[in-house]
Amino acid sequence: MTNRNVQAMDEARRSASFDSKKMAEAIYGREEHNRHITAFQRVEQALDTADNMKLPPCYRDMNRQELLLEGLRTGKVVYEDGVDNNCGVFEYVTHHGSLANASPFGLMRFLFIPPVKQLGTDEQIAQWVPLAEAGKIIGSYTQTELGHGTQVRGIETTATFDKETDEFVIHSPTLSSTKYWPGGLGVVSTHTLLMARMILDGKDLGVHAFIMQIRSLDNFKPLPGIELGDIGMKMAYNGTDNGYAIFNHVRIPRTNLLMRHCQVARDGSYTSNPLRQKLAFGGMLSGRGIIARAATFQLAQALTITTRYSVIRQQGTLSPLGEPTAIIAYKHQHSRLLSLIAKSYISLLAWKSANAASADLKSRQERGDHSTLPYIHMLMCGLKAWSTQTAADGAEEARKMCGGYGYLAISGFPEIAASVTATCTFEGENFVAKYLLKGFDAKKLPADMAYMSEYETVAEDKEVCCAAGEDLLAHDALQEIFDYRAATSAREVHEAVKASERAGKSRLEAENTHALQLHVAARAHIERFILSAAVWQLNCLPAATPSAIKTVLGRLISLFGLTAIASPLEPFASSFLGYGYITSSHLKDMQKQIDDLLEVLLPDAIALTDAWSFSDASLASALGCADGDICARLLAWTRQLPINVEAAKNGGVFKKGWEENIRPFLNRDLSHLDVKAKL
Numbered sequence: 001m002t003n004r005n006v007q008a009m010d011e012a013r014r015s016a017s018f019d020s021k022k023m024a025e026a027i028y029g030r031e032e033h034n035r036h037i038t039a040f041q042r043v044e045q046a047l048d049t050a051d052n053m054k055l056p057p058c059y060r061d062m063n064r065q066e067l068l069l070e071g072l073r074t075g076k077v078v079y080e081d082g083v084d085n086n087c088g089v090f091e092y093v094t095h096h097g098s099l100a101n102a103s104p105f106g107l108m109r110f111l112f113i114p115p116v117k118q119l120g121t122d123e124q125i126a127q128w129v130p131l132a133e134a135g136k137i138i139g140s141y142t143q144t145e146l147g148h149g150t151q152v153r154g155i156e157t158t159a160t161f162d163k164e165t166d167e168f169v170i171h172s173p174t175l176s177s178t179k180y181w182p183g184g185l186g187v188v189s190t191h192t193l194l195m196a197r198m199i200l201d202g203k204d205l206g207v208h209a210f211i212m213q214i215r216s217l218d219n220f221k222p223l224p225g226i227e228l229g230d231i232g233m234k235m236a237y238n239g240t241d242n243g244y245a246i247f248n249h250v251r252i253p254r255t256n257l258l259m260r261h262c263q264v265a266r267d268g269s270y271t272s273n274p275l276r277q278k279l280a281f282g283g284m285l286s287g288r289g290i291i292a293r294a295a296t297f298q299l300a301q302a303l304t305i306t307t308r309y310s311v312i313r314q315q316g317t318l319s320p321l322g323e324p325t326a327i328i329a330y331k332h333q334h335s336r337l338l339s340l341i342a343k344s345y346i347s348l349l350a351w352k353s354a355n356a357a358s359a360d361l362k363s364r365q366e367r368g369d370h371s372t373l374p375y376i377h378m379l380m381c382g383l384k385a386w387s388t389q390t391a392a393d394g395a396e397e398a399r400k401m402c403g404g405y406g407y408l409a410i411s412g413f414p415e416i417a418a419s420v421t422a423t424c425t426f427e428g429e430n431f432v433a434k435y436l437l438k439g440f441d442a443k444k445l446p447a448d449m450a451y452m453s454e455y456e457t458v459a460e461d462k463e464v465c466c467a468a469g470e471d472l473l474a475h476d477a478l479q480e481i482f483d484y485r486a487a488t489s490a491r492e493v494h495e496a497v498k499a500s501e502r503a504g505k506s507r508l509e510a511e512n513t514h515a516l517q518l519h520v521a522a523r524a525h526i527e528r529f530i531l532s533a534a535v536w537q538l539n540c541l542p543a544a545t546p547s548a549i550k551t552v553l554g555r556l557i558s559l560f561g562l563t564a565i566a567s568p569l570e571p572f573a574s575s576f577l578g579y580g581y582i583t584s585s586h587l588k589d590m591q592k593q594i595d596d597l598l599e600v601l602l603p604d605a606i607a608l609t610d611a612w613s614f615s616d617a618s619l620a621s622a623l624g625c626a627d628g629d630i631c632a633r634l635l636a637w638t639r640q641l642p643i644n645v646e647a648a649k650n651g652g653v654f655k656k657g658w659e660e661n662i663r664p665f666l667n668r669d670l671s672h673l674d675v676k677a678k679l
């Protein structure tokens with residue numbers, strides 16, 4: 001008997017205008033794609049998750065401790081796979097494609113080794129990095145305190161230098177200085193990279209980074225003077241032990257201060273690079289890039305599940321003959337789906353450009369050139385903020401598009417949506433707005449803001465976009481519209497801030513007064529980067545890339561640009577309308593182009609999500625299996641749920657519930673009431 005769902009999926013796959021494997025090679029690079037596939041296969045074999053008719057272990061009933069044990073089991077397999085096969089695929093993601101800090105070992109390559117390399121001297125790097133890379137120690141990153149999250153400068157934990165013993169004394173002086181949140185800190189890590197205020201001769205020199213051993217490597221007990229614990233269940237990330245720590249005058253060697261950019265000598269004298277603070281937080285740049293990329297993958301996972309589900313799920317009809325219609329055919333469904341698919345691709349392309357710029361900064365810094373640091377800092381903050389917000393909103397939207405089934409744990413959505421939303425929270429600062437204001441305050445606009453000089457005035461500028469009809473699909477035309485919005489909104493808010501300052505407000509107060517306009521200006525500046533970066537990446541594809549791939553990527557870029565401006569569902573669309581550059585006639589034309597693009601891209605939907613190459617096991621979704629046999633999987637997994645297995649053993653009776661509550665409920669004595677009910 002042919003399976004209708006499998007057949008529908010086959011047809012949807014065959015309708016594509018391009019080969020999804022070739023697309024995968026275009027977005028990942030051929031070698032990386034192969035490495036990615038084989039690494040996931042190896043790990044899924046080792047974790048016994050390759051058989052997709054079996055309920056994935058993450059859906060077993062588990063309490064806090066069992067969830068952590070499962071996180072340790074899987075995290076260990078994944079970390080060891082990386083070491084044994086010299087493979088970097090799982091350095092930043094888990095076997096489910098979440099950001100690596102969802103695993104107890106995941107902070108090591110993400111937020112322990114990179115800052116050590118960035119802030120440590122050559123000897124310190126040689127001492128600590130090989131130990132961490134080989135998994136001989138387990139590292140975490142300890143910054144956030146009960147009283148201090150976003151505001152890192154407020155950190156209260158102290159590291160006071162004791163000249164007598166050549167040691168720093170680490171101490172939590174107040175309740176609010178309790179370290180709270182660090183991944184891996186609660187019960188797993190042996191060492192942590194600690195952010196604490198350095199006190200030398202009674203003088204507070206601000207926040208510095210230290211390496212600190214926190215547990216004995218022999219019996220694993222917290223070292224004397226250290227209280228450690230797990231912070232309990234979270235919305236997601238329950239396979240790892242976000243923890244708390246309180247330090248009571250704990251001594252560490254002076255040489256555990258990371259000393260590439262600052263030094264404390266044996267006699268207690270302090271020297272530092274004037275750029276120390278900027279360089280100290282430079283380690284965060286790569287972290288932000290990693291977060292942005294991981295959030296993009298999680299959005300792509302959610303969209304893969306929803307697209308597959310939408311192809312086989314039939315409800316209602318569009319046919320005059322009353323034949324059932326797959327929900328993907330409904331415009332409301334596929335317009336949201338394809339706009340989000342476009343965003344996921346554009347997000348990855350933009351990340352590639354930002355990552356290249358960040359790598360360029362790194363090599364410049366090795367030659368002592370830090371000139372592009374402020375720009376890259378702004379770029380990474382802005383991209384991270386945009387990608388994580390887009391992914392969190394998009395994953396939630398994708399969940400809703402699967403109706404009630406998207407609300408099931410075994411759909412995979414609760415974990416994806418709840419874990420990707422955390423990426424908006426950590427590394428949360430947004431420097432873009434301040435950067436724009438500084439740019440205008442400077443004598444000459446920085447290079448990345450130079451495009452703004454083409455739009456010198458705000459109120460008097462009555463330019464109107466000259467593109468119309470199909471010309472609005474052109475990337476150049478869209479770029480001009482994005483540039484115009486970014487320039488005018490930045491210039492306008494700068495003038496507003498200046499006016500508030502002239503009226504007697506401090507800069508901080510003025511910025512707070514105009515915070516919403518600043519937010520729009522920051523988003524506009526980042527989105528114009530994102531658009532230009534995506535176009536750049538498209539133009540940089542190797543000449544051998546099939547033209548069908550280039551065509552579809554070009555369409556996704558147009559769809560991204562047009563929907564940002566003209567879709568009624570886009571929250572920032574109105575920001576394009578200022579100063580009459582875009583008129584109602586443009587909007588009408590754009591909506592027509594969007595409609596046409598949606599029709600032409602619809603047959604490519606499955607191939608576009610296949611190209612991300614997520615294995616069934618990594619999606620862990622009964623709705624998202626590649627073959628489309630969704631009903632079979634839903635039912636098989638549902639039957640294997642521990643509650644149903646347990647009931648089946650007792651003839652279909654959920655025994656504990658029956659004995660403890662249901663039977664007493666049904667049999668309760670109602671003789672004191674005048675109740676006539678009798679079976």
Ligand SMILES: Cc1cc2nc3c(=O)[nH]c(=O)nc-3n(C[C@H](O)[C@H](O)[C@H](O)COP(=O)(O)OP(=O)(O)OC[C@H]3O[C@@H](n4cnc5c(N)ncnc54)[C@H](O)[C@@H]3O)c2cc1C
Binds near residue numbers: 150
């Ligand atoms: C899953 C997860 C993992 C984490 N892992 C780690 C880790 O490994 N190590 C670690 O050290 N920490 C970790 N954290 C902590 C994380 O870095 C903090 O939660 C984050 O920095 C935000 O701080 P907060 O929670 O104190 O929020 P707050 O700073 O209190 O922010 C609350 C709200 O106020 C707003 N706000 C705050 N200050 C300002 C301002 N100046 N201007 C405008 N708005 C403002 C914020 O935008 C937010 O909306 C983790 C957090 C999560 C959720």
